Amino acid sequence: MFDLHRLRLLRELKHRGTLAAVATALSYAPSSVSQQLSLLEGEVGVQLLEPVGRRVRLTPQAEILVAHTEAILERLERAEADIATSLTDLTGTLRIASFQTAAFTLVPTALGLLRDIHPHLRVHVTQQEPQKALPALHARDFDVVIAEEYPGDPSPRPAELEQEDLLEDPLYLALPDQAGGADAHSPAAALRSLADRPWVMEPEGTAARRWAMTLCRSVGFEPDVRFETADLLLHLRLVEQGYATALLPGLVWNGRPPAVPLRRLPRGQDTRRVFTAVRRGRSRHPAIQACRHALLQAATDASGTAPG
Template sequence: MFDLHRLRLLRELKHRGTLAAVATALSYAPSSVSQQLSQLEAEVGVRLLEPVGRRVRLTEQAEILVAHTEAVLERLERAEADIAASLTDLTGTLRIASFQTAALALVPTALDLLRDRHPHLRVHVTQMEPERALSALQARDFDLVLAEAYPGNPNPRPPELEEEDLLDDPLHLALPKPPDDAHAESPMAALRSLADHPWAMEPEGTSARHWAMTLCRDAGFEPDVRFETTDLLLHLRLVEQKHAAAFLPDLVWSGQHPTVALRQLPRGQRTRRIFTVVRRGRSQHPAVLACRDALRRAVILP
């Protein structure tokens, strides 16, 4: 029988990419990780790693082992959930990753609800963009991730991850100055009127940036992106002080009245989907169920 600890190290290598990253994540020496994987190769009787430059990659046989390891770990997580469900008091630590606007608008209220109902549950929250957080969720760094999906940007999820919709968050074109004739201007015309204006957008590689660039290009121009940050509060401040135009969601105001002029976006581009993501084996854990319930209630509370 193969050693589960060594199988987990192989799985970690697949998700984290390097021996050094595995060692850092698990507080091991890199030489120890390498030694354990060498012993696993001896157990299995086939080569599991092959050098690629200064790194290594998994062989076909290693990928087969990782797939089986994922199934074993999922079953163990279900066992952990069953044990937790058999107890009367919810304890332990729940690790959440959330992007900025959801962290500001929803997470504090959800934490209030969790504290009132489950005072012995320790909740750890990290602000992180979904692109990174979902990979970390697969690596078991988090138990639940708050994620977003922009119009026309479906992101297929690995089968071991499970999504649950939370809300549709309206998106707007935020203007650096009030429009001359807000009622006569169509959404596409409003976009084109800002073709020569500086823009604030999220960084390259994010789904928000891809969506925003596509929207501007569909309107017939290449935006002059001078400010790049995942901090949407900075986007808002730049619009308020007339330095940039931006696309802003409702959550950025956390229920307060908008502080800048807004225009409607073209049809089919007016909302982003906000949802929670967990590993399939973790989905029925009482802490995850409690958190998802608290987030749903946070959406509808004033």
Template sequence: MFDLHRLRLLRELKHRGTLAAVAAALSYSPSSISQQLSQLESEVGVRLLEPVGRRVRLTPQAEILIAHTEAVLERLEQAEADIAASLTDLTGTLRIASFQTAALALVPTALTLLRDAHPNLRIHVTQAEPMDALPALLARDFDLVITEEYPGDPHPRPAELEQQPLCDDPLRLATPSPTDAADPAGPTEQLRALADHPWVMEPQGTPARRWATALCRTAGFEPDVRFESADLVLHLRLAEQGHAAALLPDLAWHGRPPTVALRPLPDGHRARSLFTAVRSGSSNHPAIRAFRRALLQAISPVDRS
């Protein structure tokens, strides 16, 4: 019988990449992790790690073992969910990761609903972008991630994760011109009219930046991006004061009246999709189900889709 703790260490190595990263995440020393994995190799009777420079690489046999470990952990998560469902009250800690606009617009209301309904459930929230939060969900740093997809840029969906649609969040062009200015004929022309204007966008390499750049190129110009930030509050402030054109989601307003002129985008680019993601086997956990219900209740007064 293989040791489950050592199997989990091997799985952590696959998701975190290095012995040092596993050690830091689990508060062990790298030498202790290495020793545990050496013992696992002895139990299994084959090489699981191969040295590659200063790092190690998983062998094909290690990948086979990790696949079975994922199945075992999924069943254990199902067992945890079944035990929690048998109790009369929700307790313990639920670890949430959310990107900025959802964290500002939806999470506080969801927390209020959960505090009233389940006062003994502890919620820990971390603001994190999906490109960082989803791998951390696989590595068991979080229990649920609020994530997003931009039009034409779907993110990978590992088999180890289960996703549930949350809502569509309309995207609009925030123009630095006065609200009473005459609009060009259509959405594409409105975009093209800002070809020579400064823009604010999210950093290079992010899904939002890829989508925004493709949107402008489809309209026939390369955007003059003078401001880069993952903080959409800054995007809004720059647009409000006329320093930049911006592409903003409706959740940025959270039901409040817009403070900048907003115009529609061309067809096919008008909304991003929001999801919640959890590890396979945990979707029926009562705490996860309760948080998802609370998010849906938080959306209803602000959803304009």
């Protein structure tokens, strides 16, 4: 019978890419990881890794083992969920990853609900953008990820992860007070009227940046992006101080009245999808269910206070 610990190391290597990354994630020495995988090769009786430059990649036989390991780990998570369901109180640690505005708006409310109902459940929260958090969820670094999906940029839906919608978050054109005239136009014309103004956007490579660039180009201009940051609160501050125009989601105001003029965006481009993702087989765990219920309640509250 194959050693499950070594199988998990092989799985980690598939998801993390390098022996060094596996060692760092699991607090092992790289030589120890390499030794354990060599022992696994001896157990299986075939080559599992082949060198590619300074790195290694999995052989077809290793990929077969990883697929079976995924099924084993999923079954073990279901067993863990069944054990937890049989208990009267929730304990242990729940690890949540969330992008910034959800962490700012939804997570504190959900934490309060969880604390009141399950005081012995330890909740650990990390702010991390979905493009990193979702692969980390698959690698078992997190239990729940709060993620976002922008119009025209659907997020991958791997079979190993289960998604559940939280809310549709409205998206707005936010302009400095001195940017007059935009309110007299249709949404597309309002965007075009700001073509010569400086913009703040999220960094290149993010879903929000792809959506924003596509939106501006669809109405006929290339935005003058002078400020780049993943911090949407800084986006808002730059707009409030008159330095930039921005495209901002409703959650950024956290129920407060907006201090800058807002304009609607063209139909079909005016909401982003906010959802939770968990590993398949983990969704029945009572801590996951309690977390999702609390987040859904927080999202319901936030939807009732969105600007506009």
